[in-house]
Amino acid sequence: MPTIYDVAREAGVSAATVSRVLNGAQTVDPAMVARVLTAVRELGYRPNAVARNLRRSRTTLWAVIISDIGNPFFTATVRGIEDVAQQAGYSVVLCNSDENPAKEETYVAAALSEQMAGVIIASSGSVKAAKSLLESPIPVVAIDRELPRGVVDTVVVDNVAGARMGTEHLLAAGYRRIACITGPKGVSTADLRLRGYTEALPGQPEQERIVVRTDFREQGGYDAMASLLSSSDRPDAVFVANNLMTVGALRCLAERGVDVPGEMGLVGFDEIPWADLVRPSLTTVAQPTYELGRMAARLLVDRIATPSAKAATVVLPAELRPRQSSTR
Amino acid sequence: MPTIYDVAREAGVSAATVSRVLNGAQTVDPAMVARVLTAVRELGYRPNAVARNLRRSRTTLWAVIISDIGNPFFTATVRGIEDVAQQAGYSVVLCNSDENPAKEETYVAAALSEQMAGVIIASSGSVKAAKSLLESPIPVVAIDRELPRGVVDTVVVDNVAGARMGTEHLLAAGYRRIACITGPKGVSTADLRLRGYTEALPGQPEQERIVVRTDFREQGGYDAMASLLSSSDRPDAVFVANNLMTVGALRCLAERGVDVPGEMGLVGFDEIPWADLVRPSLTTVAQPTYELGRMAARLLVDRIATPSAKAATVVLPAELRPRQSSTR
DNA sequence: ATGAAAGCGCTAACAA
DNA sequence: TTGTTAGCGCTTTCAT
Numbered sequence: 296m297p298t299i300y301d302v303a304r305e306a307g308v309s310a311a312t313v314s315r316v317l318n319g320a321q322t323v324d325p326a327m328v329a330r331v332l333t334a335v336r337e338l339g340y341r342p343n344a345v346a347r348n349l350r351r352s353r354t355t356l357w358a359v360i361i362s363d364i365g366n367p368f369f370t371a372t373v374r375g376i377e378d379v380a381q382q383a384g385y386s387v388v389l390c391n392s393d394e395n396p397a398k399e400e401t402y403v404a405a406a407l408s409e410q411m412a413g414v415i416i417a418s419s420g421s422v423k424a425a426k427s428l429l430e431s432p433i434p435v436v437a438i439d440r441e442l443p444r445g446v447v448d449t450v451v452v453d454n455v456a457g458a459r460m461g462t463e464h465l466l467a468a469g470y471r472r473i474a475c476i477t478g479p480k481g482v483s484t485a486d487l488r489l490r491g492y493t494e495a496l497p498g499q500p501e502q503e504r505i506v507v508r509t510d511f512r513e514q515g516g517y518d519a520m521a522s523l524l525s526s527s528d529r530p531d532a533v534f535v536a537n538n539l540m541t542v543g544a545l546r547c548l549a550e551r552g553v554d555v556p557g558e559m560g561l562v563g564f565d566e567i568p569w570a571d572l573v574r575p576s577l578t579t580v581a582q583p584t585y586e587l588g589r590m591a592a593r594l595l596v597d598r599i600a601t602p603s604a605k606a607a608t609v610v611l612p613a614e615l616r617p618r619q620s621s622t623r
Numbered sequence: 624m625p626t627i628y629d630v631a632r633e634a635g636v637s638a639a640t641v642s643r644v645l646n647g648a649q650t651v652d653p654a655m656v657a658r659v660l661t662a663v664r665e666l667g668y669r670p671n672a673v674a675r676n677l678r679r680s681r682t683t684l685w686a687v688i689i690s691d692i693g694n695p696f697f698t699a700t701v702r703g704i705e706d707v708a709q710q711a712g713y714s715v716v717l718c719n720s721d722e723n724p725a726k727e728e729t730y731v732a733a734a735l736s737e738q739m740a741g742v743i744i745a746s747s748g749s750v751k752a753a754k755s756l757l758e759s760p761i762p763v764v765a766i767d768r769e770l771p772r773g774v775v776d777t778v779v780v781d782n783v784a785g786a787r788m789g790t791e792h793l794l795a796a797g798y799r800r801i802a803c804i805t806g807p808k809g810v811s812t813a814d815l816r817l818r819g820y821t822e823a824l825p826g827q828p829e830q831e832r833i834v835v836r837t838d839f840r841e842q843g844g845y846d847a848m849a850s851l852l853s854s855s856d857r858p859d860a861v862f863v864a865n866n867l868m869t870v871g872a873l874r875c876l877a878e879r880g881v882d883v884p885g886e887m888g889l890v891g892f893d894e895i896p897w898a899d900l901v902r903p904s905l906t907t908v909a910q911p912t913y914e915l916g917r918m919a920a921r922l923l924v925d926r927i928a929t930p931s932a933k934a935a936t937v938v939l940p941a942e943l944r945p946r947q948s949s950t951r
Numbered sequence: 952a953t954g955a956a957a958g959c960g961c962t963a964a965c966a967a
Numbered sequence: 968t969t970g971t972t973a974g975c976g977c978t979t980t981c982a983t
Contacts, residue, residue: 296760298976309954314978322952339758344736345677346976349959354673356737364717365698365896373692377719381726386733388716389692391705398709405714408672409684430667432624545900568693572873574902626960637970642962650968674960677975 297338305334317342348410357385357595358406360399360416362440363511364391366539368565368584369417372438375588376415383596385412394511396421403427413595418442420482434598438591441483448594449608450587454484454564457580457613458491461562462534464578466495468621470532470560474505476519476544477536485511488536488564505530509540516543524551532560532621538567541577561620564613575619583611625666633662645670676738685713685923686734688727688744690768691839692719694867696893696912697745700766703916704743711924713740722839724749731755741923746770748810762926766919769811776922777936778915782812782892785908785941786819789890790862792906794823796949798860798888802833804847804872805864813839816864816892833858837868844871852879860888860949866895869905889948892941903947911939 303310308327315323316331334340348354357380361369373389380387390406392399396419403424406414410433417439418425425443428435435442437449465473475492478485489506496504507523509515516535520543523530535541541563545555553559555575563570566581590609597604631638636655643651644659662668676682685708689697701717708715718734720727724747731752734742738761745767746753753771756763763770765777793801803820806813817834824832835851837843844863848871851858863869869891873883881887883903891898894909918937925932 299978300976310977311954311956311979312952315953318978324952327952341732341735341759343677343738343976344733345673345682345738346959347978349671349673349677349961349975350977350979352959356733358716364692364701365695367693370693370698373719374721377721381729386718386730388686388718390714390716391701393702393705401709402714404669405672405684407669410671410673431669542897542900549900569870569897569901572870572877573897573900627962628960638960639962639970639972640968643969646962652968655969671960674975675962677959677977678961678963680975 296343297340299340299342301338302331302334302340305338306330352410354410354412355385356409356411357387358390358402358409358411358414359387360390360392360402360406360414362392362394362399362417362419363539364389364393367568368439368538368582371584372588372591375585375590376592377588379589379592379596383592392419394419396424400424400427407431407433413599415591415595416442418482420479432602434595434602436591436595436598438587439484443481446606448591448598448606450591450594450611451483451608452582452587452611452613454487454613455491455494457564457582457615458488458534458536459495460491460613460615461564461578461580462492462495464615464617465532465534465560465562465621468532468556468560468623472505472528472530473532473534473560474507474523474530475534475536476507476509476516476523476540478508478511478540480508482511485536492534492536511537511539513539513543513546516540517547518543520544520547524553531558532562535561535563538563538565538579541565541567541579545573545577556620556623560623566616570616571618578618578621579616581614581616583614587611624671625668627668627670629666630659630662630668633666634658680738682738682740683713684737684739685715686718686730686739686742687715688718688720688730688734688742690720690722690727690745690747691867692717692721695896696767696866696910699912700916700919703913703918704920705916707917707920707924711920720747722747724752728752728755735759735761741927743919743923744770746810748807760930762923762930764919764923764926766915767812771809774934776919776926776934778919778922778939779811779936780910780915780939780941782815782941783819783822785892785910785943786816786862786864787823788819788941788943789892789906789908790820790823792943792945793860793862793888793890793949796860796884796888796951800833800856800858801860801862801888802835802851802858803862803864804835804837804844804851804868806836806839806868808836810839813864820862839865839867841867841871841874844868845875846871848872848875852881859886860890863889863891866891866893866907869893869895869907873901873905884948884951888951894944898944899946906946906949907944909942909944911942915939
């Protein structure tokens with residue numbers, strides 16, 4: 296691989312001049328510019344970003360650490376992030392923690408070691424990863440889930456209101472024994488959506504509420520629904536706190552021939568791209584995912600520009616999309 | 624941020640010793656090791672990977688450039704790649720080209736500048752990106768689609784056989800006017816799946832085959848199906864060459880109340896996570912996605928170890944998953 | 952407007 | 968076993 300000195304020799308100038316040309320300095324003689332660019336082309340020279348980053352003590356890469364690459368919620372959010380990043384001159388590298396705190400810690404460590412310009416993270420709940428980030432000087436924006444013990448820029452949806460909306464919708468449709476399937480304790484989305492569900496059932500004594508906690512994945516939703524179906528106080532409707540668990544629940548119901556929405560009403564948090572293609576179509580609480588990504592990216596751009604500014608929390612609205620699975 | 628010299632001073636040793644300890648050299652006095660590790664902890668020292676990479680002239684990052692992060696095919700493949708990469712000591716950074724050659728070129732340029740240890744790419748068709756990669760010394764593995772004009776390690780599925788299988792399945796079910804919706808000319812998957820479709824209809828004169836080309840996205844599939852429905856020689860079945868287009872086609876059929884499989888048979892290439900949840904459930908030609916990712920990653924590990932070895936092409940089998948949409 | 956020279960933080964010869 | 972030293976490729980004062 297040719298270096299900047301090879302180009303300098305070829306063009307008969309100093310390395311400093313090559314650097315100036317390549318970085319668009321205005322103080323270079325046009326004739327020099329031409330000579331340098333010719334040499335660059337002839338040698339197939341490509342600047343070594345590693346050396347540049349070391350010298351400048353900064354990079355133009357963002358790490359976006361998400362907890363499940365198979366979740367459509369994140370894919371839409373990533374698009375929003377990318378669009379803003381690209382405009383601001385950053386490239387986005389995606390890291391998939393797979394809801395695995397150990398993986399998350401590995402990726403956080405890599406992002407810090409690689410001196411990434413910023414990190415956007417949907418925490419899988421790792422306190423260690425959060426601590427590393429908070430102790431580092433690297434700008435961080437939390438999305439979807441709050442960073443454990445962290446005071447950083449954050450973009451979330453109104454989980455409580457959204458969950459309340461979904462549950463109240465089931466009540467209004469005439470369901471009476473409404474259960475909730477939610478995620479792990481300590482993950483903010485799981486806890487807040489559970490709170491929204493609880494708030495929607497104000498008259499109910501604590502023990503009347505039927506709550507199952509599992510992970511945020513499809514198999515978890517499947518198992519949770521199975522246990523609800525075979526329990527002695529079987530519910531007549533379920534509010535499920537994320538999309539993948541909703542898919543699992545739906546698959547369980549389909550396999551056992553349970554009639555939805557007749558025997559069992561269903562509302563899921565998070566939109567699903569094909570919610571309108573299944574029969575019955577799925578009622579969901581939708582988030583403005585693309586907008587969420589854009590907002591997070593904008594906060595990160597601002598944070599990089601002004602590291603000392605006060606941390607902001609942006610709460611975006613969720614929206615009920617009523618379909619067949621909750622209408623009997 | 625503390626540097627290796629801060630640690631050295633704190634521990635009362637030289638920077639070289641700190642480096643040795645951190646890199647697990649066996650030739651260091653245990654007492655030194657302890658002192659160094661204490662200093663590291665006290666200072667919260669974190670090695671600067673940029674400096675290390677510059678010095679070593681290599682990194683431990685792989686760039687995985689995929690053409691659509693929203694496509695379940697890729698998410699499953701990425702999991703396979705990640706699992707092998709992690710075991711081999713590499714981290715995976717994901718780059719989403721969004722079927723956009725310009726974006727792809729940007730990410731390829733970044734991967735080369737950042738001196739990534741290797742690249743796994745599903746080409747969006749950019750000849751320029753392919754050229755940059757082939758001219759560079761960086762190890763490359765192509766997945767899903769062949770790299771334009773490239774002789775590199777490649778992992779693909781048997782597209783021709785899979786498409787033939789899907790089309791023959793429709794023939795066997797009694798459909799007679801079978802159309803094909805495929806992707807852009809020049810993208811190998813689009814062309815090879817079209818060939819498989821063509822091979823399955825040997826008796827048909829050229830003009831009897833009904834072929835629509837569009838992009839590989841949902842809207843493309845929707846539009847293509849709409850045009851087929853309103854054409855004078857409306858088909859009674861369609862073979863669709865990828866999953867996202869199949870979803871679009873399905874949505875179009877649902878909106879217009881066309882009975883599937885009665886009025887219109889449907890087979891899609893690529894599995895879809897919820898193919899069995901829609902009504903009618905979707906017949907698909909499934910690829911071993913996770914295995915494909917693992918294989919690509921293994922090839923990349925080998926290629927990094929032995930840069931001069933001959934390029935290999937691995938062809939994995941596709942598998943028909945018959946469901947309701949093709950059974951009348 | 953251009954060049955010489957220092958140095959970003961680390962690793963790896965080489966010397967001791 | 969440990970330290971000294973050079974240098975990875977680039978940018979950026981500083982001097983001219």
